[in-house]
Amino acid sequence: MRSGSRRRRQPHRRHRGHDVSEEKQGSPPIRLSSPDVGTDEVEAVLEVFRNGRIALGPKLFEFERAVADYTGCAYGVAVNSGTSALHIIVRSLGIGDGDEVITTPFSFIASANCILFERAIPRFVDIEPDTLNIDCSLIDSAITPRTKAILAVDLFGCPADWSQLRELARAHNLALIEDSCEALGARYRLSDGTWARAGSLGDAGTFAFYPNKQITTGEGGIVVTDRDDIAALCRSLRNQGRDDGTDWMQPTRLGYSYRIAELNCALGLAQMRRIDEILAARKRVASWYAELLADVAGVRAPYEPEAKETGWFVYVVRLTESPSREYVYAVRDELRARGIACANYFYPIHLLPHYREQFGFREGDFPITERVASQTLALPFYNQLSREEVARVVTSLQTAMEAV
Ligand SMILES: *Cc1c(COP(=O)(O)O)cnc(C)c1O
Numbered sequence: 001m002r003s004g005s006r007r008r009r010q011p012h013r014r015h016r017g018h019d020v021s022e023e024k025q026g027s028p029p030i031r032l033s034s035p036d037v038g039t040d041e042v043e044a045v046l047e048v049f050r051n052g053r054i055a056l057g058p059k060l061f062e063f064e065r066a067v068a069d070y071t072g073c074a075y076g077v078a079v080n081s082g083t084s085a086l087h088i089i090v091r092s093l094g095i096g097d098g099d100e101v102i103t104t105p106f107s108f109i110a111s112a113n114c115i116l117f118e119r120a121i122p123r124f125v126d127i128e129p130d131t132l133n134i135d136c137s138l139i140d141s142a143i144t145p146r147t148k149a150i151l152a153v154d155l156f157g158c159p160a161d162w163s164q165l166r167e168l169a170r171a172h173n174l175a176l177i178e179d180s181c182e183a184l185g186a187r188y189r190l191s192d193g194t195w196a197r198a199g200s201l202g203d204a205g206t207f208a209f210y211p212n213k214q215i216t217t218g219e220g221g222i223v224v225t226d227r228d229d230i231a232a233l234c235r236s237l238r239n240q241g242r243d244d245g246t247d248w249m250q251p252t253r254l255g256y257s258y259r260i261a262e263l264n265c266a267l268g269l270a271q272m273r274r275i276d277e278i279l280a281a282r283k284r285v286a287s288w289y290a291e292l293l294a295d296v297a298g299v300r301a302p303y304e305p306e307a308k309e310t311g312w313f314v315y316v317v318r319l320t321e322s323p324s325r326e327y328v329y330a331v332r333d334e335l336r337a338r339g340i341a342c343a344n345y346f347y348p349i350h351l352l353p354h355y356r357e358q359f360g361f362r363e364g365d366f367p368i369t370e371r372v373a374s375q376t377l378a379l380p381f382y383n384q385l386s387r388e389e390v391a392r393v394v395t396s397l398q399t400a401m402e403a404v
Contacts, residue, residue, distance in 0.1 A: 030389055032341035033212035033314070034382040036278055037267070044270040048262045055261050063265035064222065066272040067207065071199040073224040075231035078265060079238045082181040082208025082221035084258040086114035086151075089204045089223055092233035093175045095120050095148050101177075102142050103151040104134040105350045106369040111153050111179045112349045121359075123147065124350055126366040130303040132156065135368075136164040143168075149175035154183035154198050156302060156345075157214075157313040162201040163191045169202075176202030181221070183207075184214040185279040186311030198311060199224045204234075209264075214313060215271035215278060217264035281383035282312035288390040289315055289379070296398055297321075300375075315381040316345050318372065319401070325374040327404060332377060334400035340393055345378040 048054060060078055068076035079085050095101060101115045105124040115122045125138045132155045139150065150169060152160040162178075169176045180186070183198035184207050190196055199205030204227065207213075209220035223234045236243050241255025271278065286302075293301045298321040304310055322328050328344055335342045348369045350361035363370065379393055 027339060027392065029339035030341060030380045030385075030393060031382070032343060032378065032380050034384065035211040035216045036274075036281070036383040037216065037271075040273070041267050041270040044266040045263050048266045054263055056259065057262045059262040059265035059269060060260065063217075063269045063272070066269055067222050068224050070272065070275065071197045071205065071207075071224050073200050073205070074226045075224065075228065077223040077225075077231055077234040077238060078260050078268075079221050079223070079234075079258040080260045081219055081258075082206055082210070083110040083114060084238065084256070085206040085208070085221035085223045085234075086110055086177070086179060086181075087117050088234045088237040088256070088258065089177055089206065089225075089230065090114050090118050090120070090149075090151075091237055092230050093149060093177070093203070095175075098146060099148040100144060100146045101149045101151050102134075102139055102147060102174075104153055104155070104369075105348050105366045106132060106346060106372060107153045107155060107179070107349060108181070108346060109349060109352070110181075111151060112355070115151065116358075120148070121146075122349075124361075124366060126368045127155075127372065129368050129372065131158055131160075131305055131308075132303075132372060133158065133160040134165075136161050136168065139165075139168050143172055143174075147172065147174060149177055151177040151179060152202070153179040153181075154186055154311075156316055157183045157186050157198075157311040158302070158305070159183060159186050159188040159198050159201070159308045162188050162196075165202070178202035178205035180205045181208035182213070182313040183311045185275065187309040189307040195309075200226070203227055204230050209268055212314070214282065214311060215268060215275065217260065217268035217271075220260050220264050220268060278383060279311065282381070285381060285383070285385045285390060286310070286312045286315060288385075288387050289317075289394070292391055292394040293317065296394065298401065299397065312381070314345060314378045316376050316378045317397075318375040319377060320375060322375045328375060328377055330404045331397070331400050334403050335377075335396055338396045338400065340396050341380055343378045344373075345376050346373060348373045 064076035097119045099120040100123045102123045106127045112122045123142050128135045180198040186198035187195045204225035207222050209217035237255045238258035241251035241253040243252045290301050300318040
């Protein structure tokens with residue numbers, strides 16, 4: 001029986017009913033993610049307070065410029081979340097009632113929800129089993145006269161096949177939306193041999209700045225684009241439909257309150273100044289995982305294709321021997337009992353209740369997505385992880401799998 005005092009010495013043991021070996025009990029817990037926010041960031045936010053302008057000021061434009069320049073895009077329109085960024089792109093493209101948008105069912109929920117916001121229809125296309133991105137070879141047969149756009153996701157920071165996507169979009173006269181929310185810093189080699197950054201590969205791209213992303217603004221997102229019509233509309237849509245230079249009380253069109261404050265932009269700007277250092281740290285942690293997982297049977301590390309450079313967002317492995325989702329959940333709980341945070345990324349979007357209800361989706365509709373989703377486990381991943389901590393995660397994963 002555990003006494004109260006003994007339990008207090010094990011703050012990471014939130015799950016009861018697990019037997020954890022003695023040597024693990026002394027180790028501190030390892031979080032799933034942790035933003036890299038330092039004194040520069042704190043100072044930048046304090047400076048905004050000192051200057052007194054905490055909304056719609058110069059930091060907004062500086063931040064937009066920094067992200068747009070970094071991704072090689074002409075314009076950046078910063079908003080209060082990545083979801084808002086996706087939504088106003090869909091709207092600025094005139095996608096509406098009954099229009100169809102081709103997208104992936106294996107993603108964060110926002111990439112499909114932004115289509116529903118405008119009463120358009122997501123036409124899901126299954127994924128490639130290695131990159132986990134939309135399978136371009138299946139797109140042709142999903143195109144109908146109502147198809148208006150393709151919304152592809154650079155999943156877990158690995159770019160989708162943009163050469164093929166561009167070809168398809170050109171051939172069928174479709175708009176291309178890049179959900180690059182997970183891919184800041186990722187690069188893709190175009191068919192002409194040049195490298196382009198994620199976010200710049202479609203008509204418009206998006207980044208998100210929730211604290212688990214590559215950089216954070218607390219909450220926030222941005223639209224990046226080369227198209228001045230999309231940039232102008234997005235600027236209006238984030239601010240109640242107001243156009244630049246018109247009366248504040250007389251918006252031009254239906255819009256939203258998606259603005260982002262100066263405080264958040266100052267934080268993001270300070271993060272962008274350290275972007276190379278931040279991405280290098282994440283890449284280093286990913287390489288430790290790849291090295292240490294190489295000999296672990298039944299665990300597949302993320303695929304790193306040639307011609308693509310991953311912008312590391314999360315570290316999601318696949319338990320390839322997993323017979324069911326329940327097995328992964330059991331391994332997850334064992335790991336958590338050992339003080340190691342982890343999560344199951346992602347649940348198939350088409351099987352979520354409101355998608356089943358609205359569209360009648362069933363198990364078996366997108367078999368690769370469903371199989372992959374029943375194998376995935378996101379391991380702790382952030383800049384400050386040490387090699388020793390990564391090694392402890394890998395050892396604990398092995399022990400957890402043996403225990404299940
Ligand atoms: C994080 C993310 C978003 C946006 O998320 P917000 O929480 O709204 O900022 C959109 N799409 C994908 C794929 C994401 O991972």
